[in-house]
Amino acid sequence: MASCYFVPIPTSSHLISADLSKKFKIPKLIHTKKRYDGSKVTAFYGLKTPPYELDALEPYMSKRAINRHWGEYHRNFIEGLNRQLEKDDILYGYTLDELVKVTYNNGNPLPEFNNAAEVWNHDFFWESMQPGGGDMPTPGLFQQIEKDFGSFTNFRESFIGASLTLFGSGWVWLVLKREEKRLEIVKTSNAICPIVWDDIPIINLDLWEHAYYTDYRNDRAKYVDVFMDHLVSWNAATERMKRAEAFVNLGEPKIPIA
Ligand SMILES: [Fe+2]
Numbered sequence: 001m002a003s004c005y006f007v008p009i010p011t012s013s014h015l016i017s018a019d020l021s022k023k024f025k026i027p028k029l030i031h032t033k034k035r036y037d038g039s040k041v042t043a044f045y046g047l048k049t050p051p052y053e054l055d056a057l058e059p060y061m062s063k064r065a066i067n068r069h070w071g072e073y074h075r076n077f078i079e080g081l082n083r084q085l086e087k088d089d090i091l092y093g094y095t096l097d098e099l100v101k102v103t104y105n106n107g108n109p110l111p112e113f114n115n116a117a118e119v120w121n122h123d124f125f126w127e128s129m130q131p132g133g134g135d136m137p138t139p140g141l142f143q144q145i146e147k148d149f150g151s152f153t154n155f156r157e158s159f160i161g162a163s164l165t166l167f168g169s170g171w172v173w174l175v176l177k178r179e180e181k182r183l184e185i186v187k188t189s190n191a192i193c194p195i196v197w198d199d200i201p202i203i204n205l206d207l208w209e210h211a212y213y214t215d216y217r218n219d220r221a222k223y224v225d226v227f228m229d230h231l232v233s234w235n236a237a238t239e240r241m242k243r244a245e246a247f248v249n250l251g252e253p254k255i256p257i258a
Contacts, residue, residue, distance in 0.1 A: 044082040045096065045119065047075050050126035057131060060230040065214035073210050074122040081115035088112070096120055097195060104196040117191040121171055121204060128203045130233035137234040141241050144250065148183040155185075156228060159205075162187050163224040169208040174237070175199035176244045200244040202237050 050070060055063035085091055091112060094102060100120050103113035137145060142152065149155035162185050163172045170189040177184050178198055186194055194201055205227055212223035 044085050045078055047078050048123045048126075052131055057129060057231060060215075060226045061129070062215050065212075068214055069206075069211060070122070070126065073208075074119070077115045077118040077122065081112060081119060084112045084115060096123075100193055101196055114191040117193045117196075120193050120195070121191065121206070124201060125204050125206050127236050128205070128233055129227070129231040130235060133233045134228060134230040135234065138238045141234065141238050144183060144241070158185050160221075160224050160228065163205060163207055164221055166207050171207060172205045173199075173201050174203040175201050176241070176248055178248050181248055181250055200240075200247065202240050202244070203232060205232075 047070075050066065054066045054070070057066070091099065091103070096116065096119060099116045100113070103110040103116050105113070136142060136152065145152055145155045149158060159172065159174065166172060166187045166189075168189065170187060170192070173186050173188065173194055175184055175186055175194050176182070176199065178200065183202065184199075186199065188194060205224065207220065209218075212220060216223045216226075
């Protein structure tokens with residue numbers, strides 16, 4: 001458990017991009033809090049920028065849509081979380097992953113959970129897309145998908161089916177299950193992030209209406225199709241799978257030969 005005397009400096013992945021901060025007039029997000037001895041500590045999280053220009057996903061996701069989604073909704077989750085953390089010394093000093101898991105509180109979420117998880121989910125979502133995305137997964141990941149879903153077509157249909165049957169707001173994920181050692185598609189409601197169950201996320205898709213209303217109005221099906229065909233980053237998915245394989249052995253045990 002983190003101590004209230006810990007001085008949490010946000011990780012580099014959560015530092016604010018100076019250029020984009022200026023564009024959107026993002027107010028100072030790094031708060032200070034007085035220690036019990038009267039000195040101040042720097043705390044909390046900043047708004048992570050998407051890994052591409054905000055118009056780079058056009059025409060499939062417009063700059064106007066990302067301006068609203070990232071610049072307003074995502075920022076509101078960050079600011080809401082920071083306001084909550086200002087009042088709570090116990091939650092100082094965690095990485096964002098740790099904060100999501102701790103505030104999930106074994107299924108009895110603390111008030112900070114929704115904002116923390118939505119920050120995590122959105123950071124992951126922006127990096128789950130790329131300009132020129134869609135197409136087919138890279139070799140290796142493609143074979144793993146074929147192994148676990150029967151075919152890429154089956155995977156695609158399952159992912160789309162899960163997205164269209166998700167009730168209300170939430171997310172659809174391609175995850176690697178640690179125990180089962182296989183890829184699966186999971187749906188989560190509202191802010192729930194599958195790292196709370198120890199799944200390893202590979203791809204996620206935001207299915208809150210704010211994610212697609214600007215470009216597609218109520219046509220969730222069109223949005224999901226466009227994501228699969230033009231936006232999903234199989235490069236990011238491949239890198240995530242490589243990292244995941246440090247924790248999950250997907251092949252036969254490899255015994256080093258002396
Ligand atoms: Fe969103």
